[in-house]
Amino acid sequence: MTPREAEDLATLFKQTWPRGPETAEWESALLPLDHGRAGTAYARMKASPRSGPATLDQFHATYGPAARPATPNHAPCKECENTGWLYIEEPGPNDRVTTAVTACHCGWGDDRRHITDQINAHNTRELDHLFPGRHTPPSRRPQ
């Protein structure tokens, strides 16, 4: 989920169980997870009777097997805010600015890079099909 989604959901957890984990703890636990599934886990936990506040372990158990990411969390990245995506503004024709998205150079970005690779490969195939024999321009994206 996005940092914003994690923040909102973490706030919800903290409001629901004020004596449970701190908002920041919820946030870092939620961030690598799927937003929809985490929301479902929240609803299930809220609906089930309990004697004390919700714990992170209960949450992970409710979320399911994929609760803990297979790879450890990457170091926090200020540039992409751990989303792995960077938005690059590039000057376009007629003084217009176009916004391009690319994978960040951090570990979070490494997790995303296969997506941009797929997109680039797809675009290359498309262009090769449309313009046989074209020259491939050098990449203008910083790596």
Ligand SMILES: [Zn+2]
């Ligand atoms: Zn980054």
